[in-house]
Amino acid sequence: MSPEDQSPVTRGAKFVGVLVALRAAARAVRGRAPGSPPPAPESDVDPSRRTVPANPRMEALVGVLLVAAAAFGFAFTVIYIVASANTQLLGIAMGGALCLLAVACIVAGKFVVPQETHVEERGPLLDEEQTEEVVTMVGEGGEGISRRALLVGAGGVAGVAVLTASAAPLASLGPTLNPLHQTPWARGVRLVDDQGRPFRAGDIHIGTFYTALPEGKDPESFGAGVLVVRLPAEFIQLPAARRDWAPDGILAYSKICPHAGCAISLYRYPTYAPTSQVPAFTCPCHYSTFLPGEGGRLVFGPAGRALPQLPLVVDGEGHLRAAAGFHEDIGPSWWGVHRAQS
Template identity: 35%
Template sequence: MSDIERAEEAHGQPGTTLARPEGGVPDRFENPGLPPHKHRMGDTDPKAAKRAERQVAFFLLLSIIGSIGIIVSIIAVKYDGSFERISLSTKAIGLSMFLSLFALGVGAVHWAKTLMPDDERIDMRHRQRGTTAEREEAVAILKEGAGEAGLGRRPLIRNTLVGALALFPIPAVFFFRDTGPLPGNQLSVTMWKAGTHLVKDPEGGRIRAADVSLGSVVHVLPEGIEEVDHTLNEKAKSAVLIMRLDQSLLTEKQNDWGVDGTVAYSKICTHMGCPVALYEQQTHHLLCPCHQSTFDLTQDCKVIFGPAKRPLPQLPIAVDDEGYLYATNGFDEAVGPSFWERG
């Protein structure tokens, strides 16, 4: 290694351009020092500092109001299954959460910009574990920083900050509570029962067996679902897919529960309840887009890939005297996710 390379390694980084005197050994860069510190109004004017303190406290109070607003929105806006109530609840919670987060952030930034120390300092590198004196000095610096932050001298900021931070996580408790109890055996009960006609989703109208072409898939719901209370809940449980295949590809159960190769299966994935809405016509596979669970339609919707553990439940169907499809019974097992209690 040359003298110049050794000097670069000792005084800079390899490849760094250094000033080289005639002797050939480069010198260190000249230390430019720190720029002159510019004092803020709060540093020199006690009134300005007090005004900034009140401004910070104001934003922290807004954050407290926002956190309380989240809780009030969850409790006050009761869910009745309508889109209007869902929209109102979402907007109220969203605006309150925005106020809580935004005001807390603005208050913290304003506090840092106007009241916390902003002068630059140099902390020289040293070995990882310092001496006892250095450690005591570090503790003293931390205490000094805490003192300069003004928590001890500015009780208004300290108290409002404690209030904002204490209230901020509380809405999470109400969020979890608002999810409601586990469904118990509710997934075992749907609107499907003997004699219920299949209607198209979302346009409505009964379906003729002759209109279901080979290789097609139709999204269906039980007739009369729009007239019941909690329509959204019932749709989530009762959504069904019907498909028509060559009868030679189907199992004995599928042919018994189907009509001329047309079979009906729950649209609700048995993993996490996502809608199974993708049908591969060539492979006869149903796919869940959420976690890629794949069901083989020619094997009683057996799971052949992905995290789902159960086949999709089949709905037994038949055709009436006018040629319309109807259910001969409800599902013989619960639809949807497998991790909930079943009855």
């Protein structure tokens, strides 16, 4: 593994190990250096100095702790690769690695690394005359400030600004909005054609289909286009919860095929009742076929679900409006895009 591939915990453990090894090597070299001064007699040793004798058991313990920390660090990497969604395991692995590393450092500091304290005699920092000088200078330091309230206020504002800037990243916490759950359709949005002209209920005729867009919204946005048809009552068998979604027999559905996302552009309408089948939308890509009269039910093809429906109302001026957004997510049904039907 290259150094770039090592986890921070592993590199930290190695760094501590190297420091301990270098320290031990330095001590050994000092002990063998020719001409080095003889050890101070017992009476000359500073009483505040404490030396730690070699403790093989503690050294071994530190080694075990560092290896365990490294194991937890590697475990974090492995878990991140194979099960990155399991944040509990990730937390345990990283927390374990950091805790073990901390314990190793504590044990090494207490029992392995020599503790030496040197005391140096030092005279008073300032004599009496110098102290008076400093007091005078400090006193004069504030004499040039005539707008103390202004500076205090500005300092307070700066402090608040810094605190606000520090807290601003908190706004980035929490779940992100998945654009695949968003469409421009919502309650009250009027249906218009590609010229921006509102659709009236009377404009929708049996036997053909229309593509409508949301008034005032980006026509290129995800889910903007909807299919609109009018069906005779005998072809309409909506689920009970959707009985009022089709005013005057007019129904609207997402234009995006829930198979692979193609635009649905074919509409079949019975021309000879004894032999024809019921009205249906068909996707030209792989021929998934949906029944608008039955809530967009899938009757043929590889799409994994029904066509999402947009509930409609007719306003006081006879214009078609959305009564709400789509009843479920639109688009291909992969990657968890399909939300449970409400």
